[in-house]
Amino acid sequence: MNGSIHEQAHPGVTTYVIVAAFLTVLTAMEVTVSSVHALKPVMVPVLLILAAAKFALIAMFFMHLKYDTWFLTGVFGFALTIATGLLVSLMLLFLYLSHYLYFTGLLSP
Amino acid sequence: MAAQPKPLPAAAPSYLEGGGILGWLTTVDHKRIAVLYGVSALVFMAIGGLEAMAIRSQLWSPENHLISADFYNQLFTMHGTTMIFLVLMPLELGTFANFMIPLQIGARDVAFPRINALSFWFFIMGGIMLHLGWFWGGLPNDGWFAYANLTERYFSPGYNMDFWIVGILILGFSTLLTGLNFFVTVTSMRAPGMTYMRLPMFQWSIITTTVLILLAFPPLTVGVVFLLMDRFFGMHFYQASYGATPILWQHLFWLFGHPEVYIMALPAFGIISEVLSVFSRKPLFGYPMMAYSMVLIGFLSYGVWGHHMFATGMGPVADSAFAITSMLIAIPTGIKIFNWIATVWGGSLRMTTAFYFAVAMVIEFTIGGLSGVMHASAPVDLQQTDSYFVVAHFHYVLFGGVMFSILAGIYYWWPKITGTMLSERIGKWQFWLTIIGFNGTFFPMHFLGMWGMPRRIYTYGAGLGWTSLNRLETVCAFILGFAFLLLYVNIVASLRRKQVAGADPWDGRSLEWSVPSPPPEYNFARIPEVRARDAHWVRKYGRTGSRGVAMFMAGRTPPVEIEPPAEPIHMPAPSIYPLLLALGVWLMGFGLIIEWWRIIIFGGFTVFSCVIAMGFEYPTFGQPAHELPAAAAGTDLRKTGIWAFLGSECAFFASLISTYVVYKSRSLGAPGAEILELPLTSISTFALLMSSLGMVLALAAIERDDIGWARVWLAMTISLGLVFLGVEAYEFTHFYHEGLAPQTNLFGQSFYTLVGFHGAHVSVGVLWLSTLLAATFVTRVDKSRSLSVELAGLYWHFVDIVWVIIFTLVYLMQQVKGA
Numbered sequence: 001m002n003g004s005i006h007e008q009a010h011p012g013v014t015t016y017v018i019v020a021a022f023l024t025v026l027t028a029m030e031v032t033v034s035s036v037h038a039l040k041p042v043m044v045p046v047l048l049i050l051a052a053a054k055f056a057l058i059a060m061f062f063m064h065l066k067y068d069t070w071f072l073t074g075v076f077g078f079a080l081t082i083a084t085g086l087l088v089s090l091m092l093l094f095l096y097l098s099h100y101l102y103f104t105g106l107l108s109p
Numbered sequence: 110m111a112a113q114p115k116p117l118p119a120a121a122p123s124y125l126e127g128g129g130i131l132g133w134l135t136t137v138d139h140k141r142i143a144v145l146y147g148v149s150a151l152v153f154m155a156i157g158g159l160e161a162m163a164i165r166s167q168l169w170s171p172e173n174h175l176i177s178a179d180f181y182n183q184l185f186t187m188h189g190t191t192m193i194f195l196v197l198m199p200l201e202l203g204t205f206a207n208f209m210i211p212l213q214i215g216a217r218d219v220a221f222p223r224i225n226a227l228s229f230w231f232f233i234m235g236g237i238m239l240h241l242g243w244f245w246g247g248l249p250n251d252g253w254f255a256y257a258n259l260t261e262r263y264f265s266p267g268y269n270m271d272f273w274i275v276g277i278l279i280l281g282f283s284t285l286l287t288g289l290n291f292f293v294t295v296t297s298m299r300a301p302g303m304t305y306m307r308l309p310m311f312q313w314s315i316i317t318t319t320v321l322i323l324l325a326f327p328p329l330t331v332g333v334v335f336l337l338m339d340r341f342f343g344m345h346f347y348q349a350s351y352g353a354t355p356i357l358w359q360h361l362f363w364l365f366g367h368p369e370v371y372i373m374a375l376p377a378f379g380i381i382s383e384v385l386s387v388f389s390r391k392p393l394f395g396y397p398m399m400a401y402s403m404v405l406i407g408f409l410s411y412g413v414w415g416h417h418m419f420a421t422g423m424g425p426v427a428d429s430a431f432a433i434t435s436m437l438i439a440i441p442t443g444i445k446i447f448n449w450i451a452t453v454w455g456g457s458l459r460m461t462t463a464f465y466f467a468v469a470m471v472i473e474f475t476i477g478g479l480s481g482v483m484h485a486s487a488p489v490d491l492q493q494t495d496s497y498f499v500v501a502h503f504h505y506v507l508f509g510g511v512m513f514s515i516l517a518g519i520y521y522w523w524p525k526i527t528g529t530m531l532s533e534r535i536g537k538w539q540f541w542l543t544i545i546g547f548n549g550t551f552f553p554m555h556f557l558g559m560w561g562m563p564r565r566i567y568t569y570g571a572g573l574g575w576t577s578l579n580r581l582e583t584v585c586a587f588i589l590g591f592a593f594l595l596l597y598v599n600i601v602a603s604l605r606r607k608q609v610a611g612a613d614p615w616d617g618r619s620l621e622w623s624v625p626s627p628p629p630e631y632n633f634a635r636i637p638e639v640r641a642r643d644a645h646w647v648r649k650y651g652r653t654g655s656r657g658v659a660m661f662m663a664g665r666t667p668p669v670e671i672e673p674p675a676e677p678i679h680m681p682a683p684s685i686y687p688l689l690l691a692l693g694v695w696l697m698g699f700g701l702i703i704e705w706w707r708i709i710i711f712g713g714f715t716v717f718s719c720v721i722a723m724g725f726e727y728p729t730f731g732q733p734a735h736e737l738p739a740a741a742a743g744t745d746l747r748k749t750g751i752w753a754f755l756g757s758e759c760a761f762f763a764s765l766i767s768t769y770v771v772y773k774s775r776s777l778g779a780p781g782a783e784i785l786e787l788p789l790t791s792i793s794t795f796a797l798l799m800s801s802l803g804m805v806l807a808l809a810a811i812e813r814d815d816i817g818w819a820r821v822w823l824a825m826t827i828s829l830g831l832v833f834l835g836v837e838a839y840e841f842t843h844f845y846h847e848g849l850a851p852q853t854n855l856f857g858q859s860f861y862t863l864v865g866f867h868g869a870h871v872s873v874g875v876l877w878l879s880t881l882l883a884a885t886f887v888t889r890v891d892k893s894r895s896l897s898v899e900l901a902g903l904y905w906h907f908v909d910i911v912w913v914i915i916f917t918l919v920y921l922m923q924q925v926k927g928a
Contacts, residue, residue, distance in 0.1 A: 010808070010809065013806060013809055016805045019802075020801075027794060027798065030921055031787065031791050034787065034920075034921040035787070043922070047922060051917040054913045055913050055914070058906050058909055058913070059910060061805075062801050062802075062805050062902075062909075063902075063903055063906045063907070071749075072749070075752045075753055076756055078320070079755075079757065079759045079760065080756070082324050085412075086328070086411075087763045087766060087770075090767040090771060091767065091770055091771065092427075093360065093415075094771045096423070096427060
């Protein structure tokens with residue numbers, strides 16, 4: 001590749017180890033949240049936030065999006081947005097469909 | 110054409126010369142691959158056209174029995190499938206985009222030439238698979254949309270839909286690879302100075318189309334894989350008796366299907382933008398708005414799939430949302446139509462065949478667009494759905510819009526591709542017969558649809574009042590068929606007559622007209638430097654458009670200067686492996702259909718061998734010339750490619766995860782999610798997370814030239830990956846013995862499919878990393894090769910973050926009800 005290509009510096013070993021430590025702590029928190037009965041009411045949002053944090057840490061530091069060109073972040077970010085939209089849309093559509101079918105008696109609860 | 114330039118000496122043999130048959134079979138040159146696509150698609154177009162005429166012959170009179178009802182089903186299924194997957198897309202993307210992308214952006218080839226060849230051979234293998242039924246077992250017969258649960262083994266017991274499933278999967282691989290390749294090419298291989306706002310409009314259409322491909326094909330792949338599992342492995346993804354819903358298929362299919370409309374329409378818009386501008390001798394009017402509206406159409410097309418499903422009872426909220434998004438898409442489309450009109454307005458027009466087809470496209474596509482806006486309204490759509498009105502609508506879009514653009518493109522770019530001219534006289538005859546045949550065939554269908562004639566019916570009653578219009582349509586369909594026969598005659602005559610075209614017969618505006626016709630293998634002797642939009646026009650005439658028109662009218666068009674290369678240009682070497690690899694995949698699919706495991710194993714061995722051989726083949730390439738232009742995005746081509754691939758994988762896993770979440774709560778009977786064991790999976794999750802640490806440490810070691818530690822960390826990553834896979838294998842075995850087989854219930858099938866696909870990705874990662882580790886012992890690996898480790902690492906980390914989501918939604922939320 002010729003010289004115009006940006007060679008971005010990657011983070012050092014220390015940063016990688018710190019990120020891994022965070023990932024370990026976050027995983028432990030996830031397991032705890034899912035196991036403690038008192039946390040059931042907030043379990044879903046808390047677990048989603050913890051998963052998002054782990055996702056972001058890996059993408060930014062291990063996959064170097066924080067250090068690479070914005071273009072790669074755009075490529076992945078756009079795809080992720082569409083994929084998330086797909087996931088949420090299908091869940092909402094089927095949630096609605098289920099309720100509609102129950103309501104009309106076409107599907108027994 | 111006002112001035113015929115003299116033939117100019119070519120700087121080197123054209124890409125068409127030399128190599129013999131083996132040269133064509135092993136080619137990785139984008140231009141030769143484009144020609145191979147073109148020839149194949151024209152053959153498939155003849156088959157699809159004959160199928161259409163057989164359909165029209167059957168509908169000539171009421172109560173007709175010219176062909177059987179079952180064969181009629183096969184014909185309309187294959188007509189739709191052939192025209193979409195084997196004609197329109199291959200002609201636009203495989204031929205025009207393949208040929209023109211490097212030439213228009215000032216590059217020497219596409220980003221990944223061997224993958225380009227692989228895409229083509231996948232296309233051929235998929236096409237052959239779809240057509241096997243002509244000789245054995247019957248053609249696919251459930252419509253091009255293959256609605257569940259008509260496609261289940263119980264309702265379609267023969268091989269028919271098996272051919273469709275495997276054929277579509279192979280064609281999907283082809284299209285995905287093409288999309289990825291072209292996306293990287295346009296975004297990262299543009300010549301110096303070729304900024305996004307200087308790109309020819311055709312390239313904007315390709316960027317948008319490739320993004321659509323990367324994100325729209327995965328849901329189709331997932332849907333077809335579910336269908337394959339139902340038919341071959343006894344699962345029940347679309348069987349209501351197990352709590353499943355056939356509506357899931359419609360969602361997955363149309364999540365692909367509507368963007369697919371724009372995957373076909375956007376390149377058509379790009380072609381028309383080029384043709385109208387060149388033959389009006391004016392710059393494209395409103396260039397920025399044309400580019401932005403292209404992107405906006407692409408973006409909106411993800412949110413409109415539900416308008417194909419109004420009749421399924423999605424409810425008023427969903428119907429309203431899809432109606433609004435479907436109507437919104439008319440705005441950017443309208444911008445394009447008005448800008449095309451403004452481009453032609455006041456231009457110095459040249460009435461060529463290409464221009465005729467381009468103008469006709471604007472008119473016919475607008476008619477199709479207007480009936481499309483009607484479908485965006487749910488109450489209106491309910492009256493029109495599944496009627497001939499819909500057949501009229503989508504033929505005005507796909508024939509009047511897309512096929513007319515392709516015809517314009519053929520007449521416009523034929524001189525560049527072959528170096529010879531098509532006959533304008535035959536072209537005009539073809540045009541007028543096409544106009545008569547097309548409108549006579551499809552416009553009356555609006556009326557038939559409103560009068561109640563359903564689509565896909567084999568025959569109709571005599572007293573329904575549909576006979577006259579059906580007869581008119583049949584007559585006009587044959588006129589249309591004759592018009593296409595003229596195209597084939599014109600092509601053959603052109604190749605026999607060999608009227609030399611010259612480098613720039615249309616006084617073109619973009620860079621493809623600055624090289625000889627047909628171009629040399631390396632395209633450009635020197636990579637051009639671009640200083641303005643319409644780069645070739647500005648180079649000829651300067652920035653004043655009117656001066657150029659005056660010079661052209663006076664016959665003083667400056668000749669294209671063709672120079673020999675300053676030094677030998679090393680292009681990518683040919684390879685037989687793409688052909689063999691595609692053949693291996695075909696054998697695996699064929700073996701699956703006939704349940705002959707030895708063929709599957711042989712096919713798998715062939716694929717594996719080809720992948721390994723291609724790995725060893727690569728170092729002999731050296732640094733091919735096509736990689737030399739400055740990477741505009743500032744990243745390595747392979748890195749951009751793998752990120753685009755990972756983006757596509759997001760849509761793939763989103764489709765799988767959606768299905769799991771939806772089906773988890775619909776599952777009938779035990780066992781359910783309570784069977785999952787959190788402690789064990791927490792340990793394997795930790796192992797996978799730590800493997801990611803090993804991966805980045807290996808990369809860091811390579812970057813500081815510390816091969817010893819790089820080996821240690823790679824070995825650790827592989828080991829932890831194997832630990833993860835081992836736990837997964839134990840878990841699967843354990844669940845199976847506990848009574849949860851993939852066929853047990855919806856939870857079982859969606860769980861095994863989701864987690865199994867992730868496990869397959871981990872396995873591929875382990876193999877990849879093992880190859881890298883082995884390479885450190887066999888060849889010299891230093892920090893100059895660190896990119897290889899980084900690419901494998903990106904894949905590995907992606908597999909890791911997918912597991913972060915799966916672990917949360919499947920294991921940690923096991924007690925939470927799904928949708």
